[in-house]
Amino acid sequence: MSYALELAKIAGDAGEVPVGAVIIDDSGNLVAEGENRKERDQDPTAHAEIIALRTATQNLQTWRLHQCTLYVTLEPCPMCAGAIVQARLGMLVYGVDDTKTGAIRTVINIPDSAASNHRLQVIGGILESACRQHLQSWFATQRLQQK
Secondary structure (H helix, E strand, O other), X not given: OXXXXXXXXXXXXXXXXXXXXXXXXXXXXXXEEEEOOHHXXXXXXXXXXXXXXXXXXXXXXXXXXXXXXXXXXXOOOHHHHHHHHHOOOOEEEEEEOOOOOOOOOOOOOOOOOOOOOOOOXXXXXXXXXXXXXXXXXXXXXXXXXXX
């Protein structure tokens, strides 16, 4: 999660909402990483999780990531939660709940819904205060710059 937080800082410095993600295989090897790139790529799907999932499937030459764990600094949104389910991810670990668009446990629960064809283990709250502080600080700075 610490490395995902570093990636989030890189995204924030580039003007993106500061979210970072890493995917680790069952041997503890880094398989993929991602950071938000919506603004830089002008791509609404360029969330950290989607970028990491795409890279992992390319690197592992399979779309089935049941042996992998995704670490992400913010609870995934509905789009990312859907992609996580579709990738058959083994485990999701996230930093801080997203009270606006969280689609894992906070606002809606896509992995455990009747529409999901895959169940995954989820752990939330890892490095929660560091992830929250970074997001809050970034948004506070953005609001000041817009004035």
